[in-house]
Amino acid sequence: MPEEARRRTRTNDPEGLRQKILDVAEAAFQEKGYHATSLGDLMRAAGVTGGALHHHFPTKKAIGLAVISERVAAAVEETWIRPVSTASSARDGVRNVFAMIADELDAQGFVRGCPLNNLAHELSLADSDFRAALERIFARWRDSIADKARSDRDGGNSDGATDPDGFAALTVAIYSGAMSMAKTAQDASMLRVCAEGFLEVRPRSPT
Amino acid sequence: MPEEARRRTRTNDPEGLRQKILDVAEAAFQEKGYHATSLGDLMRAAGVTGGALHHHFPTKKAIGLAVISERVAAAVEETWIRPVSTASSARDGVRNVFAMIADELDAQGFVRGCPLNNLAHELSLADSDFRAALERIFARWRDSIADKARSDRDGGNSDGATDPDGFAALTVAIYSGAMSMAKTAQDASMLRVCAEGFLEVRPRSPT
DNA sequence: TATAAAACAGGGTAACCGGTTTGTTTTGAG
């Protein structure tokens, strides 16, 4: 029984709708967190009915897992892994990523934090499926930096760190922690302070 | 109209009950987060009725703020600020705290994460009162480490860092980030790796 | 074109949420 102004033609675009749902879910989880985001919020923001949402994602958890494995992983890949792997050295790549992100945050005026760390803090204790998915991303993040540092060293680049794995772990830890403080302070300066302290030239020999 | 097995004597202990509520709230927020913890959870865990809870804390937010300013701040004071300030040097104090916490986590077999960072990630974007309270703790944490590093330097301790504020910021960032990874991996080893990389003896002069 | 499957619409629901209200019990100052 069509209502008066029923849409004449409905275009089925399952993949497009799925991506739309993930778009709004990714943004909402980043702004408000997983628990604080209701399915109603997502339906409203995506302009999607409950039936459509339930068709693509049977549960809220399924949306969360898809956001993590498809969107958060891709974001890490794009902002960290690729820039570092194509840089002149691991140390130089890390320095550039820190600077780029700090500039971005200053430009937009507020700090929403690292998507991976935001979700990791909220979900890794609550659900082991979430935890496993998030840990995989952390591991890949560290491994990619360590690989770059290793290839620097093997290539005779003295700019590299002594221990590739330690350098990678430190990089991710410092970024995560600095971003945590930046988010709490709503000020990106802590990112610069930490990057400088971390990547400063090692003292040649104390005077 | 007393029920059959009514408690004969009720002991009015307002302060004790308040502390009991904060006890269970602190634990629940640490385990499940603020949003995922319902007032019903707290009532059940504390053995308190809704009326009593509402008498001490008018809103859930009031409980959250009290946990932050009374419990989380005290925890940072106890596990970080006091040990570092009484250590032989800032660097040595930081090293000891890292080791102590890693040992504790190994002993208990699971990682719940840093209470301050857990709440900071979940609440600092949602509510500015929460954010301000959390930022104050971060600032005091950094300041106390920087003060120690400054007094090292002024005392002629060459073990100290070049820049006290930078050292303090790096320390908090590395701890926060390493704990974030430890929580996601449910493995404390990342704390040790990062502490070693951070506090390793500076290379005297490359061979 | 016939037909099954997929895609979507939208109302419905039971449980639960944070918070309040009302009323009873205990305490302690005068």
Added chain:
DNA sequence: CTCAAAACAAACCGGTTACCCTGTTTTATA
């Protein structure tokens, strides 16, 4: 001992939650 205030108990509220169910429309395949 009196009695007002504090401390506590328990029922209760409207709103929201995640999820489900039934039915309709579109699309793919034959």
